[in-house]
Amino acid sequence: MNNWQNFTKGFFKENPTFVLLLGMCPTLGVTTSAINGLGMGLATAFVLVLSNLAISLVANSIPDKIRIPGFIVIIAAFVTVVDMCMAAYLPSLHESLGLFIPLIVVNCIVLGRAESFASKNKAIPSMLDGLGIGLGFTMALTLLGCIREVLGSGKLFNITLYSENYGMIVFVLAPGAFIALGYLIAFINRIRKTN
Amino acid sequence: MSNFTISPSPHIHSGDSIEKNMYGVLIALIPAFIFSIVFFGIGAILVTLTSVVACLIFEFIIQKYLMKQRPTVWDGSAIITGVLLAFNLPSSLPLWIVIIGALVAIGIGKMSFGGLGNNIFNPALVGRVFLLISFPVQMTSWPVPNGFSTVDAVTGATPLAIVKEAVKNGQSVTDALASTGLSSSNMIIGNMGGSLGEVAAIGLLLGFAYMLIRKIITWHIPVTIFATVIVFAGILHLVNPVHFADPLFHLFTGGMMLGAIFMATDYVTSPMTHKGMIIYGVGIGVLTVIIRVFGAYPEGMSFAILIMNGFTPLINRYCKPARFA
C-alpha cells in the first residue's frame, strides 16, 4: 500500500463513519449544524494526525503490556491541547461543541488508528493515514450536519435558505440524527455495492 | 397475492386475504370518520383525503422506482395507514405537513423495513410522532369542534393538556376539568379538542364491535389495554384524587380508544399469540398512563404503542406456541 492509498482510503473505502461505523457518539451528538460537524471533524483530524505521528515515533519504546495506557495518555495530551486552543481562539465553536471535544480522547477512531496502524508503521504513512481518516470523518460529519441543518432549521452554514418555521425540528434532535445517518449509510452502501 | 412475505407461521387469520381484512378495518373506521366530519367540518375531510392520496402515491413511487417491485397499492394497507395517520392529526393542520407525514409513514415507517409485513413499527404512528416532534406548534393547536360553522375555528388545548398544566401549577384536577366545562357525556361523544379521529369514543367503539363480529381482530389487545389503564389510573386516583384524574377520564380522552382499537391491533406490529397480546396490552396501558401522568408530553398513547411495537419480536419469542409433534 503506497502513501497515496494510505491517505485516500479514509475518504471512501474505509470511511470511519459510513463504513467502519466508528466514533458514533460525536457523529450523532454534535452534527446539529454543518459548522459544528466541520469543527468537530477538523478537531478530531488534528488529534489523529498528531497522535498517529507521536505514536509511530515512540511505539517501539513502549512495552507491549502498557501500550494502551501509554497511547491514551498521549492522545489525551493532544486533545487537551486542542480543547484549550479552541477555548482561546474559537470560543463560540468551543461552546457549541461542549463536552464532545474532551470526549475525543475516547473516540474509537483515534485509538483504533493508533493501535492498528500507527504502532506498526513509520511516521510519514502514519500521518497520512491520520489525515485521510480525519478528513473522511470531517467530510461525513459535515455532510450529516448539512442535511440536519437544512432540514431542521432551514439554514446551511448559518445562511437562511427558508423560514425556520418550515423546518422539521426532529432533525435537530437525536432521533433525526439516527434517521439521517441511517439513510446516508444506506445510500453509501448502495454505491459501494454497484462499484 | 402470493408474492407477499408475511411473518412466519402460525398466522392468526389463515384463509383470509389481506384485502378482505384491510377493507374490513376501513369499514370499521367509517363511524369515527362521520363523527369527525360532524365535529370538525371540511378540515377533517381535507386532511384525511390528502393523507390517503399521499400515502398511495408514495407507496406506488417507492415500490415501482426504488424497490423495483410490482406495486401493491390497492391491498388496502396504504389506505389504512393514510386514514389512521389523518385520524391522529389536528383537522386544522396545513396540508403540506400532512404530506410530509405520509412520506415519513410510508417511506421511513414501512418501506425502509421492506414493505408490508416487515415493518417493526406502526407506520401511521411513526408519521404522527415524527410530525409531533417536528412541528410541535402546528401539531398541538387543536381546533375546538364547531362543525361546518363559518366562524374561524378556535384552538384550544386537549383535556389531557389542560389537566397536565393544572397539575404542574399545583391546581387540582377536578378544578381544572370544571373550568373547561367538559362533561363526561361530551367526552364520550367526543365534543372536545383533539386530533380528528380520536375524539369520538362512540364511533370508535362501534368500529371495534364491527371488527369483533367480523373476526378481523380479537378482543385481547384493546380490552387488556383498557383494563390496565382503568386499574393503574384507578390506583393513582385512589391514592391522590387531587393530583391524578379518574380512570374514566384517561379512558375517554386523547388517543386511547383510537390507539387501542385500531393502532395497537395492527397485525404486523403486534404479537401473534393471545398470551403475547395480553403482555403487549398491559405494557401499552402502563406506559401510556406513566407518560400521561409523569412525562413531558400530555399524551402518551402513540409513544407507548411504538415502544411496545419494539418489544413485539421479543414477546413473540417468549410466547411461542407449543408445536404439535
Next chain:
Amino acid sequence: MGKKLESSFKNMVLVLFLVTLISSAAVGVVNSLTAGLIEKVQIEKQTQAIRAVVPAFDNDPMTDKYMVKASDNEEAVEFYPAKQNGELVGTAIKTYTNDGFGGKIELMVGFTPDGVIYNYSVLSHKETPGLGSKMDSWFVKGAKGNIIGKNPGTKGLQVSKDGGDVDAITAATISSRAFLDAVNRAARALDKDSKQK
C-alpha cells in the same frame, strides 16, 4: 521496524512515567500560553452580554458587581450596575429560573434606574428547540410577546393566560412562564435593592 522494548516491570514503570511526564509538561506549557486568553475571552463575553441589555456606559460593571437576594429562600442574582460619567444609567441583572420545561434558564435582563426593562438576552437554556428556544426573539421589541419598556414592579409580568399582558410563545406556555419568572425575580431583587439604598 526496530525491536520492541521488553515488558519488564522496570521498563513499564519507566516508560509510563516518561510518557506522563512529557505529556503533562506539554499540556502545562499550552495551558500557560492560553490561560490568560481564555479568561479574557470569557470576560469579554460577559461584558458583551451586559452591553447588549443596558444603555451605553463607561464604567466596568464587572468590577462593580454585587449580589442581591430577591427573598430569603431564593438564590442571589448578580447585579452589574452600568454608569455613565459616574451616574447610574441602568442595571444588568443575571437572573435565573428553575421552572423551565428543560430545567434551569439563565437570563441577563437590563433595567433602567426607574425599573423599566431596557433589554434582555438569554444566556443558557435547555428548552425544546423550535418551541421554548424561541424565547431569545419572542419577547423583544416589535415581536409578539414584547416585554421591552414594561415595568414589572413587584407584581411581576404574567402571560395572558394567567391574566397578564404578555403573549406566551405559541405552544410553549411553560417556557414562557419560566422566562417571566426569571424576569420577575430580577425585578423583585431590583426593587428590594433600591429600597435598601
